[in-house]
Amino acid sequence: MTLPLSPVFGPQTARDLDREVLLTDGLGGFSMSSLAGAPTRSYSGLAVSHQPPVDRRVMFITPLETLDVAGRTATLHAFEVAPGTLEGDGLHTLESVVLQGLLPLRTQVAHGVRVQRRAFMPRHAGTLVLLYDVDAREEVTLTLGGLFTDRDMHAVCPQAPTLTFSVQGPHATIQGTHTLQMHVHAPGGTVTALFPAPYTQRLHYRQEAARGEADTDRALGATLFQVTLPAGGGRVALVVDGLEEGALDPWGAWEAEVSRRSGLVRTAQATTGLRDEDTAHLTLAADAYLVRRASVDSVSVIAGYPWFADWGRDSMIALSGLLLTTGRFTEARGLLETFLRYAQRGLVPNNFYDDGSGAGYNTVDGSLWLFQAFERYVHASGDEAFARAHLPALRAILQHHVDGTDFGIGVDARDGLLRAGAPRVQLTWMDVRIEDWVVTPRHGKPVEINALWIGALAVEGRLSARLGEAAQFGTALTRAQASFAAFWNADAGFPYDVLHDDGTADAAIRPNALLALALPDTPATAEQLDAALRVAETHLLTPLGLRTLSPEDAAYRGAYGGHRLVRDAAYHQGTVWPWPLGAYVTLLLRRGDVVRARWALAGLRAHLWEAGVGGVSEVFAGTTLAPGGCPFQAWSVAEVLRAHVAVSRH
Template sequence: MVVKMGPEICGSLDTGSEREWLVTNGLGGFGCGTVSGLVTRRYHGLLIAAVPELGRVLLVSKAEEVLHYAGRDYALGANRWSSGAVQPQGFQLIEQFHLAGSMPVWRFACADAIFEKRVWMEDGANTTFIRYELVYGSTQAGLEIKVLVNYRNLHVTTRAPDWKTSVTSLPRGLCVVAREGAMPVYLLSDIAQAEARTEWYQNYDLAAERERGLDDCEDHLLAGAFRARLSPGCSVTFAFSTDPTPPLEKRVALAVREGLDQRLLEYWIAAHPRAALEAPHWIWQLVLGAAQFPIRRRASDGRERWSIVAGYPWFGEWGRDAMIALPGLALETGRPDLARSVLHEFLQFAQQGLLPNTFSENGEPAAYNSVDSMLWYVQALEQYVTQTSDLSLVRDVFDVLASVVAWYVRGTRYGIRVDPADGLLQAGESEMQLTWMDAKVDGRPITARMGKPVEVNALWFNALHAIARLAAEIGRPADEYARLAERVKKAFVRYWNHDLQCCFDVIDGPNGNDGSLRPNQLFAVSLPESPLSAQQRKHVVDICAVHLVTPHGLRSLDAADPNYCGHYEGPQSKRDAAYHQGTVWAWLLGPFVLAYLRVYEDPRRAFAFLEPMAHHLSAAGLGSISEIFDGEAPFIARGAFAQAWSVAEVLRAWRACYDAGFRVAKS
């Protein structure tokens, strides 16, 4: 059991509220909250449904639970109100919290009774289940659950509006229509008796939103109260759903979720039997964490397509993130069919040689401001073909790949084009961010990186080599791609900064060459084809190891740089200004570890760079890896608490260490 904690963490409001659990449904919907039970974000809720016409909608906010046992009432929840008062304080009753597979489980100690709660979602449905069990007790217990609902977009807050709410009794619970025109949500139970209510609970304090400079107060609507009697060893299950008939019979829904977790691990074991069986336990947990990001979407023609959520709790679909994360999320976990589907379906969005940077959740057009999403696509495709030998997919997509090269050579949007003078890819417009360093403040990019970014041309070089190899595999002409790749390699010498003995971050920019020490140069070492000499590769790895590596990732900028920001905090403008100016990114551990292995061939030392993540899995987003961290000790986790490419790249780096000969010492 990797993620497990006792009262020393759970019994403290601060440490229990820093740790966040997550359950997902494979559609983009989810539920999340804190171990303490405190709602600290607008994104916390038991049922955040993914609705094609509406995006993601908070439907069920939380459940306020009271256990009546041996003549006393035990409030199991916790709330901080806008006054600062914390009431109730049920976190003081938590004896243990752990993840059972992907499911968060709480154990409460109430007198001599042990009371257990677990939460999960049904895969493929907007349904959240909560199961309560009186594990041990000397007498019966009564349980009262007050269910609070809402009806809003994921990214906003609600303040007691004048809704005309309808709450209708059903044989197993209640049907709630929060306001006129709202979709119904069903609050159901297998044995509990329901009573309709309509009362606003006002002034929940959202401390995490206040830290982000956003609205920090919200109201939720009490829609119903449920009561049940439990004998020792007995349980009651609740379903909160957009479906009027979720499976509530016995342990059916729980068994289905447990079975899904088991199958996910079996896919991994079948694909990589030796590596899986010799992997440390935290890697097993991370394999389950990886399954929270692939989602099924309904395409415009009605077909179902697979995609990737970039991160929880606020990110949607991002093209670049999806392509970077796909090998780790799908290939490293034994799900090549998932990888194939994403690779096949994503190309339907290709326009003028580009893949979308971001997709809208409400049907608006996708944004194409990404110079490298398509280049990352080629990397993911080649890794897929290397693992599966599936040339049929290559034949299906090759014409698009050929058109990508043609578009880049002739020039496409946002100034993206091959410079005819040297064959390098250049990009940029003064008010448009095009690389992964994409933060903007007041409409202007913080790190515009106009010119020829180093990682873009490392990717361009590798894409040309990959397309040439794939062309040869299916009998298509490959000479043009090989010739272009050779030009890029010859021109890549211009990236070498002789003063610092590393690569410029950007060359041929508006102000010449940019010598900022950033991690982007690592891709010229970590990708399969390196345009650098062996000595140059060593210099790049060494300077990044000394100046950028931290326990949880790499700084996005050297701390000695005058533009460095070591803390990611405050209102959005301040956070965005720091986002790529020193903030640590966990996903960069992937390319760093691969680059380190290439240079030093020392898998034990390479794995040591990953090992702090074992502890992180129990420190922020439980069972997952955060998006970013402060650049300075104690390297506080920031941003999204579960990020797709963070998880994916750590999994990929672990496999690289294993394949290079690293083995975990057996105790």
């Protein structure tokens, strides 16, 4: 099959350095730059390597590419050395960029020579490949090198790194604390090794400046190879990192990756019954977040690129969209098995430690979202053997919550609702803490946590019935459902966000109420659902997601950007998040309003090509809707895909 194409980004749009493109290798390594190829973050890198899957280092920031045609030269690269000051001709020679199956094809023209460059990362190879197709009427020379460093991706180098270069024939080795290998293939051409003369190059990262982070880096520049092609041009491949010379056929690897991606789309089409391009693009976008974690020997989910690791809560929320909608049931099963295997005292991991020593468990909702993901998996796959094997583990989780477990998590014997909270520990998805300042304190009984608790109890009952067993928590379910009525704020026509231990309640208007009401077992009348939707549409709804707090609240912060403290203070205090929009769409479909549900997703479908190209951003500013956070976020993509499929099926 033919992979779906993105819109064609012409010269003006492609030169917009705020659009970014991402490639991933399924191990935690990635490649990321602006659409035009210029690095704009400390995280930008042609190849960001990994100690699977999240200890990631930058060694190769960007390639240096120079054309020589009969003594006339032009560079194909570009990067900023100071705000607004560019080095290289790359933006001027850029003609277009288009993504085929979310793999970028960049076309540049200089001195009558057309160069098309494809980039991809073969799955699970720890390798990046650049394929150049050169169309020239006369002999042409392509000089290849790069800007190199040796640092953690979260940092910059105030001084140039110490690296050793070795070039022999078509092979180069760059040695620092890690080793980077490069191989050039040029069938029909001649490859000449150059003697590297490394020089210090200053770099400015505009995205880091906008985030109030260190934005000046220093790297080593070096030219390594000269490739001479005869009149008519030819093909050149640059293979970076990971494999011994000759171990990978770059053009064969390209065909294999195109075939793999085509298979992903076909499987999603068979699963959903949909053949539209939005489903295809979102299916391929979902693939970027699935990685193999060696420490637990299983699939895991990277929460967002470029800086997030893998997280339990994000994995459980994203599972339906990333894995079930796309028909990747084996991986969904593996993900669920991993988290159940590492459950302790009724809690599944919030995150795994990269050294393999264990996991962190500071989350109240990760375990509860797992019940939703588990039942959806069993329903989608029909895997009753899996349900039978793990029902005892699910019951053990529920019992720990009834008895009480870590971080103050436990059922209140007075009403059967679930409370949670411990000093200086945030347990829900609104989890920002700045030193001793808990920005969104939600200790007590949060509304979505109790809807998830009711849902978990109900899932146990349905699975038990499906397997011919007696439910063990029916009384707890009945009591919690009856007590949930305490969350309804009749004056506001909207649920309270938190019921506090002292009998007071937080009436802040937040999207957590919609997360709660969208779950299938939450007790609410049709009138309450309609009222809650009206309030959410007045206070929270935007074309790109839901605000985390009403603009009428005194604590509302509509700007998102600048220094980390400023960003964190706004993170859940008005900033827009796309992923809760999935709950809003679910509620609209439950009320039979397909037209509004389809309209609600229109802005995010357009956004696919506006920031992280082919992805969905983590957040947007509450007032201006400017994109922020990670430009590629797992649960944003997952919930947009899940909701899009649900709407399309109505």
